Amino acid sequence: MSLALMAALSALDAYGQKVDVTANNIANLNTDGFKKSRALLQETDSSGVIVSVSKVNTSGAPILSEDGTGEVRESSNVDLAEEIVNLKTAQRGFEANLKTIKAEDEMLGSLFDILG
Numbered sequence: 001m002s003l004a005l006m007a008a009l010s011a012l013d014a015y016g017q018k019v020d021v022t023a024n025n026i027a028n029l030n031t032d033g034f035k036k037s038r039a040l041l042q043e044t045d046s047s048g049v050i051v052s053v054s055k056v057n058t059s060g061a062p063i064l065s066e067d068g069t070g071e072v073r074e075s076s077n078v079d080l081a082e083e084i085v086n087l088k089t090a091q092r093g094f095e096a097n098l099k100t101i102k103a104e105d106e107m108l109g110s111l112f113d114i115l116g
Contacts, residue, residue, distance in 0.1 A: 003047045008100040010048035014041050015093040017051045022086045025078045033060065034076035036083075 021039040028034040040052045058077045065071035 002104060004100060005104050007047040007049075008097040008104070010044075011041075011097045012094060012101075014049040014051045015090045015097070017053070018090045018093075019087065021053055022083050022090065026080065026083050029076055029078045029080060029083075031076055032063070032073045034078065036076065036078045 018039040021037050025036045035055050035057055037053050038056050042050050044050055060075035060077040062072050063075050
C-alpha cells in the first residue's frame, strides 16, 4: 500500500472521529452543565493522523430553573454555529482524502492497463 493511500485512510478515520465528537456535542446542546469536547488532528511522522480529544471546560451561560425555585443552573457550553463549522471542515477533509484515494486507484488502474 502506498504512503499516500495510508495517509488518506488514516485521515478518513481521524475525520470520522472528529464527526463523532461533534455529533456528541450537538446531541448534548440542551443538556445543562454539559462540557463540549474538541477533537484535534495531528500529523504523525509515519504519514498518518492521530486524534486528541479533550474537554473544553469553559462555563455555559447561567439559566434560571423553570420549576419556580429560582435556582440558577449552568447551560451547556456548546455553540451550535461552531459545531456546524466543525462538521463542514470534517466534510471537506473527507472529500479531499477521498479524492486522493480515487486518484491513487486511477493511477494503479492505468499502470495495470499499461502492464497488460
